[in-house]
Every structure is written in C-alpha cells, then in structure tokens.
Amino acid sequence: MSPVLDRRTRWVTGSAVALALLFAGAATVASARGDAAPPAPRTPSAESVDAGFARDMAVHHQQAVEMSFIVRDVTRDEDVRRLAYDIANTQANQRGMLLGWLDLWELPKTAPEGQGPMAWMPGAHGGHGMRDMDGTQGMDHDGALMPGMATRAELDRLRKARGKDAEILFLRLMTHHHKAGLDMAHGCAQQCAVPAERRLAAGMVAAQQSELDLMADMLAARGAPPLP
Structure with missing residues (x-):
C-alpha cells in the first residue's frame, strides 16, 4: 500500500472513532448538566x-x-478489513445514540402512517434515485425505498464474492451508501432542532466524507472504474 493510502487509512480510522466518542461524551455531559446547554x-x-x-x-x-461484517469474512485484505471495522464500530455506536434519543422522546422507531422514508427532508422523495448496479430500482430489506441502500441482490452478491471482487463491490456499495448518508446528515445538521443531534450529524458529514475520499483511493488502487 502506498504511504499516502497508509496515512489516510490511519487518519480516518482514528478520527472517525474519536468523533464517535466525542459526540457520545458530549451527549452524556449535556444530559447530566441539563440546564447548561x-x-x-x-x-x-x-x-x-x-x-x-x-x-x-x-x-x-x-x-x-x-x-462491513460481510466483507470482513470474504477478504483477507487488511486495509479493507480495517475500514470495515471502523465503519461498523462507528456506525453501530451512532445508531445506538439515535435509537436512544427516540426512546428518550418516547417516539416510535417506525415512521407515522403515510410518511415514507426521507419524507422529513424538503424536496425528498423516498427512495428516488436509488438504483441497483444493473439499473433496476432497489429496495431496502424492509421493502421501503431509501437512497443509498444496497438491494437484497447486491447483498447476496457481496456474500458470494471473494478477494478483490468482494473488495471492489464493497467499496462501490459503501460509496453509494455514504453519499446518500451525507445528504441525510447535511439535512439534519441544517434543520434539526436538538443541538446534540445537529452536532452528531455534522460529525457524520466530516467522517463519511473522509471515508469517501479513502474509498476512492482504494478503488483506484484496485483498477476499478468510478461508480456511474
């Protein structure tokens, strides 16, 4: 691996985890102090x-x-496995925070009747623009359209792939996934009313953009063309 890729991999791994810990700590302090924020x-x-x-x-x-767990089991490439571990660790932590807020607010974890995914984003159309690699429209594993999410067929292909083929497919799928996630995080950073949630969203923007840059380098190193 080139020195540039090695430095960027280490930086992303450390910074993303640090961001997750920072926001978790900030949320804890804010909750404990109450009227301080x-x-x-x-x-x-x-x-x-x-x-x-x-x-x-x-x-x-x-x-x-x-x-991330799928690709960890189908490749021995340490750079991809390290990236997958970082994504899994960071996003599992953030997911716990998001679900914890819903519990704190005593709100359901499913959308109100008649409100589809992404309806909270102005101008958004749930699932609009989400496409499988073969051009067919994709769906998440609950059957609801959501931009960036891999389809069942894509996940099955990832499970069956091995080595370099698995690495390239993972990097492409995760790139698509992160780009849609960035749009969502930007939306919350600009519009969410809860300060701690806005800060978390802003941290997601910074971390996922860094990972997008890293994944572009990793795809190039494998001779893979950019996503369409």
Missing part, C-alpha cells in the same frame, strides 16, 4: 426532522454495519 424548543414530534433523521439514519447505519 440551551434546550430544544420542545420534545420532537414523530413527524419532526429530528425524529425522521433518527429513524432513517438508524436503518441506514444498520445496513452499513451489515455490509
């Missing part, structure tokens, strides 16, 4: 941006964790 105007409603982001990003993160 400006409170949100009110407890978010089930239809709010805060609740919508928490629900959708929790689902989005769960699939990223799943894909």
Whole structure:
C-alpha cells in the first residue's frame, strides 16, 4: 500500500472513532448538566426532522454495519478489513445514540402512517434515485425505498464474492451508501432542532466524507472504474 493510502487509512480510522466518542461524551455531559446547554424548543414530534433523521439514519447505519461484517469474512485484505471495522464500530455506536434519543422522546422507531422514508427532508422523495448496479430500482430489506441502500441482490452478491471482487463491490456499495448518508446528515445538521443531534450529524458529514475520499483511493488502487 502506498504511504499516502497508509496515512489516510490511519487518519480516518482514528478520527472517525474519536468523533464517535466525542459526540457520545458530549451527549452524556449535556444530559447530566441539563440546564447548561440551551434546550430544544420542545420534545420532537414523530413527524419532526429530528425524529425522521433518527429513524432513517438508524436503518441506514444498520445496513452499513451489515455490509462491513460481510466483507470482513470474504477478504483477507487488511486495509479493507480495517475500514470495515471502523465503519461498523462507528456506525453501530451512532445508531445506538439515535435509537436512544427516540426512546428518550418516547417516539416510535417506525415512521407515522403515510410518511415514507426521507419524507422529513424538503424536496425528498423516498427512495428516488436509488438504483441497483444493473439499473433496476432497489429496495431496502424492509421493502421501503431509501437512497443509498444496497438491494437484497447486491447483498447476496457481496456474500458470494471473494478477494478483490468482494473488495471492489464493497467499496462501490459503501460509496453509494455514504453519499446518500451525507445528504441525510447535511439535512439534519441544517434543520434539526436538538443541538446534540445537529452536532452528531455534522460529525457524520466530516467522517463519511473522509471515508469517501479513502474509498476512492482504494478503488483506484484496485483498477476499478468510478461508480456511474
């Protein structure tokens, strides 16, 4: 591996985990101190941006964790395994925080009736633009469309792939996944009412953009063309 890739891999691994710990600590301190931080105007409603982001990003993160565990078992490449471990560790931690907020707010983890995924994002159309690698429209594992998520067929291909083929497929799927996640995180960072949730979303933007840059380098190193 080139010195540049090695430095970037170590930086992303360390910074993403550090960000996750930082935001977890900030949320704990804010909860403990109570009136030390400006409170949100009110407890978010089930239809709010805060609740919508928490629900959708929790689902989005769960699939990223799943894909990371899959590729860990089908390749021996240490760089890919290290990246997969970092993604799984960071996003599992963040998912726990998002679900914890929903519990704290006493809100359901499923969207209100008639409100599909991404409905909390202005101008969003749940699942619009989500495509499988063969051009067919994709669905998440609950049957609901959501941008960036791999389809059942793509996950099956990843499970069956080995070595370099598995690495390339994982990097492509995770790139697509991260790009959609960035859109969601930007939406919350700009519109969420709860300060701790906005900070978490901003941290996701920084960490996932760094991972996107790293994955672009890793795909190039494997002679893989960029995603369409």
